[in-house]
Amino acid sequence: MQMEVLKIENLSKNYGPIKALNNLNFTVQSGQIMGILGPNGSGKTTTLGIILGILKQSSGQFTWFENRYEKHRLRIGSILETPNFFPYLNADENLDIIRQIKGVEKRTYDDLLELVKLKGRRKSNFQTYSLGMKQRLAIAATLIGDPDVVIFDEPTNGLDPEGIAEVRRTLQQIASQGKTVIMASHILDEVEKICSHVTIIKRGKLMASGNVGSILSTDLTLELAAADMAGLTRFLEAYGGIRNITKSGSIIECNAVESLDAAVLNAKAYQNNIKLTHLVSRKTRLEEEFLKITGDKKVN
């Protein structure tokens, strides 16, 4: 049975006249991989900072496991922004500090360091690590005490492509263990690849929240072109299951129901004396929905 892991109600945070969060509401259920998506400065880190107790909200409230945060803080593992550890301590020593905070029995960290591929550098001081290694150590730290929820804030920020791939692989591995994952990111592709649910915020306001499927809808996006563009438009308007027909340069874009067969559409257009010179059918991407929802022309 699904349980409400996090509930955010009317959360606001003001920095002087600036509203970093504006009556934010959303919930996260157990087992979800929730992506908090938004452009830089949209309030993602502020939201995480508040629900993790390092920032004070101006108004509103939140509950963890239907209770106060203090009661359940040891059930949550998280990284906020950059990895923060003692520079003169090695991986084992830094992880041991987190273990002591969590109040977990003394243990070795072989499995965790293996998972994040840091076993070979476990005795090196944190200050000698590359950004990717620091990030991976932070991921290992979040898993100490086997938390029910793990939170990652921009986990692939500043990493090279190899590092990004490694971190994503690790995140997917964590998610496959059935843990609830909350991940803030401004990288749409990342959220689309990893998350089951998404909450989109912009300038501190909730724009949309739900499972990736519902946000994406089950639409197809079609791109079409023909010598007779006016005739093509009329044909599409009369064709069942097609909507949002827009002309973009020499191409007509529209959304279609998932069951639409592009080959049948092509054949029917031909029967109507419309010879298509261009036909592309693809699933609607999160980026397009994001642009639609936030009203932005560009995304990061």
Added chain:
Amino acid sequence: MLKLLKLEFSKFKKSTVVIMLSTMFLVFFPFSLAVGKIFDNFRTGLPTSDAFFQFTTIWEYLGYAGNWMVFFFLGVVMIYMVTLEVTHKTMRQSIIAGLSRNEFFLSKLYIALFISILATIYYTIIALTIGFINTPNPTIELAITNEWAIPRFFLMSFGYMTFAMMVGFIVRSSGLAVFLYLSFVLMIEKLIRYGHMELIGNKFTKFYPMKSIGDLMPLPLLKMADYIKTKDFDFSLLLSYKTASILSIIFILMFVGLSYISFTKRDL
């Protein structure tokens, strides 16, 4: 309490700054008594070096040396233990890893208490060791005749530690915090007291935090001068031990309270 102290130990056991300053305290503190040897060159009625190394006066001379050593070396260690956690954002990391703000604050308060206790034990051991070696015919009774020097030393140490902790929590930046800590004790409070004396008069000019804490372990020569002076005038340079102790306790509570408010009410 033990859990939090252990956590602090794990955090700083390899810190070069903490190790270096603590070692300097441990080395310079007993050797600071060697200053007493200079006094053998004077023949002006000032005490000879014997007073520095023998019971019962060793408690006062070593205590005064400790006043500077604790203020400088251990005070800076305390500031560093707070501000390093801000600089490297490990304060945030500790909170998001599951430590409550109260626990984090208590861990710093406990370490201040722990360092003060260790410094006091060290002071006691040095005083007893040097005193027993250098005092002709030492007795236990003579050794422990010291006007509550041990609790006074502890209170003085804890006073500096909590003041350093407060500056660390409020200022947060290592360099600025150390600068403000040193300059407040060495200069700013003295200037305020001077201004107070000029504007309001002599009344209550001794009731300042660093003055109260410093007067728990004053310069013995000043105490002697005070004794001579108060015989003729209704004015003393130093606070009595009792007054200094009461005021120090009040100021310590203020330092702890302000540190707590500053830490718990602000974003990290």
